[in-house]
Amino acid sequence: MAVRVLLYFGLLAMGGILSNKGFIHEKLMKRISPIQTLLLFTLIFVMGIRVGMDEQVVKTIGQIGIIAVVFAIVTAGLSMLFVYIVRKRFFNDKRITGGKND
Numbered sequence: 001m002a003v004r005v006l007l008y009f010g011l012l013a014m015g016g017i018l019s020n021k022g023f024i025h026e027k028l029m030k031r032i033s034p035i036q037t038l039l040l041f042t043l044i045f046v047m048g049i050r051v052g053m054d055e056q057v058v059k060t061i062g063q064i065g066i067i068a069v070v071f072a073i074v075t076a077g078l079s080m081l082f083v084y085i086v087r088k089r090f091f092n093d094k095r096i097t098g099g100k101n102d
Contacts, residue, residue: 051057
C-alpha cells in the first residue's frame with residue numbers, strides 16, 4: 001500500500017517537473033482538463049461498481065446513508081458556528097461584508 005502511494009506521488013512530482021521545464025507540448029496542455037474529467041468519471045464509475053458488488057455494503061446502505069446525512073449536517077453546522085464565533089470574537093471591522101445591512 002505504501003509503495004503505491006509513493007509511486008503515485010512520484011508520478012505526480014515527475015509530471016510537475018516535466019511540465020515546469022516545458023517538456024509537455026502546449027496542445028497536450030490544452031487537452032488536460034477534458035482528459036482529467038474523463039479519468040475522474042472513470043474512477044468514480046469503477047469505484048461505484050466495486051461498492052455495488054460488495055453485498056455487505058448493499059445490505060447496510062440505509063444505515064450508511066443516515067450516518068452520512070448526520071455527519072454532513074453536524075459538520076456543516078459546527079463549521080458555521082465556528083466561523084460565527086471566530087468572526088464575532090476576532091473581527092470587529094464594520095467594512096467586512098456579510099452583515100445585516102449588506
